[in-house]
Amino acid sequence: MTQSAREWPDTVLADGTERLRERDVRDMNVTAGRVLADTIRTTLGPKGMDKMLVGDRGKVVVTNDGASILDRLEIEHPAAQELLRVAESQRDCIGDGTTTAVVLAGELLAEAADLVEKGLHPTTIDRGYRLALDRARSELAAQTIEIDxxxxxxxxxxxxxxxxxxxxxxxxxxxxxxxxxxxxxxxxxxxxxxxxxxxxxxxxxxxxxxxxxxxLAIDMGSSSTTLASLDVDLPTRIEDAGVALVDDQLTVEKADAITHVSVETPDQLERLADYEGAVYREQATGIADAGADIVFCQKSIDDEVLAALARAGILAVERTRQDELHKLARATGAEMVMRVDELTPEHVGRAGRIERRTVAGTHLAVVGDCPDSExxxxxxxxxxxxxxxxxxxxxxxxxxxxxxxxxxxGVVPGGGATEVALAATLRDAADGVAGREQLAVTAVADALEAIPRTLAASAGLDPIDTVLALRNRHDGGDETAGLDVTTGQVADMVDSGVLDPVQVKRHAITGAIEAATVLVGIDDVILATSDDESEHGHDHDHGHEGGHGGVEATGGYPWAVGH
CATH class of the missing domain: 3.30.260.10 (TCP-1-like chaperonin intermediate domain)
Known part of the structure; x- marks a missing residue:
């Protein structure tokens, strides 16, 4: 799985172009799918078992989540990386079902390899797989249980x-x-x-x-000055509170490398202190005059400003995250200002209540009962x-x-029930498909049953006996029968409450079939050039294999895959 692309067997043509034999490329692509699918099954082990991953820098991650493991696997094989992109798409678009998508894609590639051995052309497999996809999506819609x-x-x-x-x-x-x-x-x-x-x-x-x-609970623990140290009795609950948002720090402008302040006498030092005190009071007064009862600042707040605001009965929270400021703006109707001197009553939002809470030593400010967005x-x-x-x-x-x-x-039965039902439907549909495509449709049915087989193995059961038991139940008309992994028995998944969102299944099956058809259709791999080499040879002949549409520079990535 981690084999470098440069180690693949190749045939060097007379013109010097390194090109893999069509059969070799397909074999390696389907092998990558098989290896990745087997890795997922063996790496995850029994469902719920934590795994410890140790990175090359010694970082240890303990997880039982397939997506977390996939994110950290070091895979160099381009075909295997394509399967990882299936998992990434599943995670980004749906959020769940990443392991299902990858295992299914690997099984589809393995089935395609057997079909190629039998003499089926990749385009025939492609048509059969897509026929199966259309029928599977229709069957999923029929199996969907609407919910309130x-x-x-x-x-x-x-x-x-x-x-x-x-x-x-x-x-x-x-x-x-x-x-x-x-x-x-x-x-x-x-x-x-x-x-x-x-x-x-x-x-x-x-x-x-x-x-x-x-x-909205905001962590106040990152403030440099806690309320307890201010010796000010601030209320723990404020009704109908004004909320101000400042995307700046509340401090006195400090001298930098270009400007500086020279203090030579005690009088000058006193005047400097008076100036800083006036700035602090002005900032606190500006917030109070705007009608704010609490101010959230993205950056730091000097201790003197915190103390001045506390004496005025105003809560101040510094280092508030940017996303929290946006949520506060949506909820309270407050308008964020870049500088505190720009704050006016029109910028201040409203909250029905603000509470100060302490949970396990963490100080929180809870902003609730907001008029615009609770x-x-x-x-x-x-x-x-x-x-x-x-x-x-x-x-x-x-x-x-x-x-x-x-x-x-909508939801569909889990525990492999949906996959077994789809497999049975596809086998029936294959009888009505003329030509060799029916073999590909049947292959998709076989690949779908890898999901209940994997569940059975994870539950410590015999995969073959489990699949046979599920088939018998479905042939008898119980289309919601699946494997209950907690009891190890075949049961009605709807009655057992084992339900999956239909969108998880639909996206996983669609992504797996599309990835498998793309990889099966690849017939060559050629060495990609760097950007400099591509520009240098731009006005020359664009390659000798015009049927593949030329080679694009890949920014130094060693291999390009062509159809």
Whole structure:
């Protein structure tokens, strides 16, 4: 899998162009798919088992997530990299199902290799695969179970399916309720406004200590001066508060390498101190006169300004992240200013309440009951940074699946039930396909059953016996029968609550088939030139293999793949 492209077997033609034999290229492409698919299965191991990845610089990552492992695999083979792009597309567009997409793509390439051995041309395989894709997408639509965004129980089942084997039952029950509640609270007309959900990590405690807060929680712990050190009794709750946003630092302008201040006498030093004090008071007065009860500053705030604002009854939060400032602007209607002297009452937004809370030693300012856009904050807890990071990643996966289930109004049975049903449909459809394409359609059906085989192996069951049992149940009319990995038995996935968003399946199957058809159709690999060489030879003959459309410079990447 990590074999360098320069080590591939090649045939050097008389003109000096290094070109791989067509058969060799296809063999290596399908081998890359096989190797990557096997690597995913063996690397992930039983579902829910953590893996420790050690990087070349000694960085250790412990994870049980297929996408995290794929991101860190060092793969040089161009064909294998193409399969990784399938996973990246699945992750970026859908958020879940990356492992399914890669395993399926590898199986499709392996099936294509067998078809080529039988004498099928790649274009025939391409047509057959695309016929299978069209039929599979139609069958997915028929299998889709519509859901109501207010159906909390079904959404909890979708979220639980996404994290099966990755959390204990107690942790899953507590966290998934928070996820579903958060998604439903920001759902409007079938659309989940994810930007209104903030994920804040707080070290300390257990994942079950996580909570959902109504409002936007801003971490105040990064401030250089804490409120406790100011010896000022500020309120812990402010009703109908004015919110100011400043994209600058609140300080006195310091001398730089060009300008400087020389102090030669005590009187000059006193006047300098008076000047700085006046600037600090002016900044605090400007914020107070604008009607702000709290000010969020992207950069630092000098201690003197913090103290002056506190004495005026104004909360000040420094080093607020840019994304948090944008959320505050949307929620409160506040307009961000670049300098504090530009702040006017028109720039100040409103919040129904502002609360100061302390969670595990972390000071938070919660801005809630906003008139323009109500926010929700998930406060994620964990004993170590690794636990918190994994909790946040799993929360994101749950939110992705719940969002898809709500916005696409549909789910399909999980546990391999959908793949077995699709495989049966494709085998029936293959009988009506004239020509050799029917072999390719059947091959797609065989590849789809790699998903329940992998689930069975992960659950410690015999893959062949499991697939046969699933086929028998489906032949008997139970099209929602799948593998329950917690019990190791074949059961009705709808009754068991094992549900996947239909969009996860649709995108994974589409991406895998498209990648497989592209790689199977590749018939040569040629050495790419550098940018300088390409420009130098621009006015010369553009190659001797005109049927491939020439070679483009790839910025130093050693190989170009042509159709």
């Amino acid at each position: 965004p207010a159906d909390t129980e079904t959404l909890l089942n979708v979220a639980h399916t996404a994290v099966t084997g990755k959390w204990s039952d107690d942790e899953a029950a507590a966290l998934l309720e928070l996820v579903v509640e958060a998604a439903q609270s920001v759902e409007r007309n079938g659309v989940v406004e994810r930007r209104r959900i903030t994920r804040t990590t707080i070290p300390g405690g257990a994942p079950t200590d996580s909570e959902l807060v109504s409002g 926010q929700r904050s998930l406060l994620l807890r964990g004993g170590t940074e690794h636990v918190i990071a994994e909790t946040k990643r799993l929360i994101e996966n749950c939110l992705d699946d719940v969002t898809l289930a709500i916005e696409t109004d």
